[in-house]
Amino acid sequence: MGAPKFIASCSFGKDSLATILLAKEHGEPLDEAVYCEVMFDSNISGEVPEHRDFIYGRAIPALERMGVRVVVLRSQQTYVGLFTGRITRGPKKGMVRSFPLCGKCAVQRDCKVRPIERYRKTLPAGTVQYVGIAQDEQERLLRLEGSKQVSLLDKYNFTEQDAWEFCRKAGLLSPVYAFTDRGGCWFCPNAKREELRHLYDHHPDLWARMLELQAIPGKVTEKFNRTQRFSDIDEAFRLEDSETAPDQAA
Numbered sequence: 001m002g003a004p005k006f007i008a009s010c011s012f013g014k015d016s017l018a019t020i021l022l023a024k025e026h027g028e029p030l031d032e033a034v035y036c037e038v039m040f041d042s043n044i045s046g047e048v049p050e051h052r053d054f055i056y057g058r059a060i061p062a063l064e065r066m067g068v069r070v071v072v073l074r075s076q077q078t079y080v081g082l083f084t085g086r087i088t089r090g091p092k093k094g095m096v097r098s099f100p101l102c103g104k105c106a107v108q109r110d111c112k113v114r115p116i117e118r119y120r121k122t123l124p125a126g127t128v129q130y131v132g133i134a135q136d137e138q139e140r141l142l143r144l145e146g147s148k149q150v151s152l153l154d155k156y157n158f159t160e161q162d163a164w165e166f167c168r169k170a171g172l173l174s175p176v177y178a179f180t181d182r183g184g185c186w187f188c189p190n191a192k193r194e195e196l197r198h199l200y201d202h203h204p205d206l207w208a209r210m211l212e213l214q215a216i217p218g219k220v221t222e223k224f225n226r227t228q229r230f231s232d233i234d235e236a237f238r239l240e241d242s243e244t245a246p247d248q249a250a
């Protein structure tokens with residue numbers, strides 16, 4: 001299988017990009033960056049559109065100019081594929097699987113972990129994986145002990161804030177940080193209100209796709225996240241807009 005490789009897991013967030021920038025600056029061995037793109041359906045990315053544009057328009061070309069090969073992985077499975085699949089066994093047999101569960105996301109399992117695991121099996125034994133875990137994330141760092149995963153942010157004493165600044169100076173800070181501090185799919189059940197509001201305001205086509213899915217009958221659950229249906233969130237935003245709209249009467 002050849003000599004062990006050095007790979008960097010990359011979501012194109014600040015921590016993983018800062019890791020790659022640090023590797024290049026300090027001459028750390030690095031064979032490739034591995035990115036797994038979750039898809040909404042076979043054509044639409046699960047990345048927030050601004051982040052997807054940043055990845056393909058700015059970040060990948062910049063890494064390639066630095067001599068870093070970027071491997072892009074995608075699962076055949078998609079959010080819509082999982083959503084519209086039907087339960088095959090048990091009391092809910094025949095029902096539409098619908099929204100992934102908070103804390104037990106099937107999209108994470110099938111569209112992210114599986115392709116990465118499959119790729120990892122093709123790598124030589126002893127391959128080292130750089131992971132973007134900052135020096136101020138001690139709990140996550142402790143979990144790396146005894147594994148083949150290494151944090152260069154820890155090695156070079158980089159906090160999350162340092163990673164942010166390092167990427168900003170390099171012109172490689174994703175525009176998503178303007179409205180969120182977390183990465184993730186635009187349909188994530190863990191999305192914060194600001195992220196959902198961003199989607200509602202700037203990507204009405206994607207918003208409409210979620211409302212279409214919400215309208216499918218016979219779903220296992222009607223809830224998009226722990227407490228709300230997607231249509232409840234839609235109604236709440238409409239109400240907010242109507243309350244803040246300037247008085248049209250005059």
Ligand code: SF4
Nearest residue numbers: 105107108184185188
């Ligand atoms: S970001 Fe959210 S929806 Fe996407 S894989 Fe992770 S938990 Fe699932």
